Amino acid sequence: MIELRGIHKAFGPNRVLRGVDLSVPRGESMVIIGGSGTGKSVLLKCILGLVKPDAGRILIQGEDATGLDRDAFLARFGMLFQGGALFDSLTVWQNVAFRLLRGAQKRPKAEAREIAIEKLRRVGLKPEVADLYPAELSGGMQKRVGLARAIAAEPEIIFFDEPTTGLDPIMAGVINELIREIVVEMGATAMTITHDMTSVRAIADDVAMLHDGVIQWTGPVANMDAAPDPYLQQFIHGRAEGPIEAVR
Known part of the structure; x- marks a missing residue:
């Protein structure tokens, strides 16, 4: 579904991506891991054309x-x-239906609201939440609304940017489970960037580690723990000692 061939990106002297090669099979969930500042978000922005x-x-x-x-x-x-990015001035259902209310995918308002409420149900939120504003919701509920918005237009490809950031372990587990269920249900191709190894194990079919501007290792999540790559092993086990130098 997605193929990256020799992607380079620099910002001034800072060479963030130095020849990224990666293939994401149709209908599979690819999780990209790597330390902060390694270019994971830049890679997503390149794919989206931002x-x-x-x-x-x-x-x-x-x-x-x-x-x-x-x-x-x-x-x-x-x-x-990552931060939900909900529009404070719009109600929950208007946030979920944002794409359905404008542009090429525009639907009648009543239909868009109906779809939004159905998607809210899918992520475990009751219809009465639809008319609330984001500020009236907890962090976990806001993340669910963001997930409902991501799937509202039935996309072929879904990106998840640090989906569990700021959530407690139980809510993070709920979001991970929802993501996995929805991706499988929709048959969508998913690409997630995260440094949360619990999320990786919960939602990945395949894993790619981005380090020093290139894909250091890639393979099925089932092969990750036994992989001999020292960069990967240091990262997934959170070891201070190893080839990756910690910023002090």
């Missing part, structure tokens, strides 16, 4: 992403943002 790579190609189902119609291209994606 940041233009300096070199390399991004293919979506074999087609060069730069040659695709912009609106049609973005309509294929859903996104769960």
Whole structure:
């Protein structure tokens, strides 16, 4: 579904991506791990076209992403943002139906509201939540609303940016379980960036470790613990000693 070939991106002298090669199979859940500042978010932004790579190609189902119609291209994606990124001035249902109320996917208001309420139900929120504002919700409920928004337009590809950040362990487990269920249910291709190893084990089919601007290791999540790569082993076990230098 997604293929990255030799992706480079620098910001001034800071070479963030130095030749990323990665394939994400259709209908599978790929989780990208790596330390803070290794370029995970930059990589997602490159795929979405929010940041233009300096070199390399991004293919979506074999087609060069730069040659695709912009609106049609973005309509294929859903996104769960790290901080929720809900609009404070909109009600919960309006947040969920944001894409359905405008642009090429515009639906009548009543239909959009109905879809939003159904998606809220899917993530475990009652219909009465629909008319509340984000400020009236807990952090876990806001994350669920963000997930409902990500799936509202039935996207083919869903991105999850640090989906459990700021949540307690129990709520993080609930969100991980929901993500896994929904991705399987929809048959969507998922790409998640996280440093939470509990999330990795819960939602990944495949794992890729981004380090020093390249994919250091990639493979099925079942092979991760036994992989001999010292960078991967240091990261997944949180060891202070190893080839990855800790910033002090």
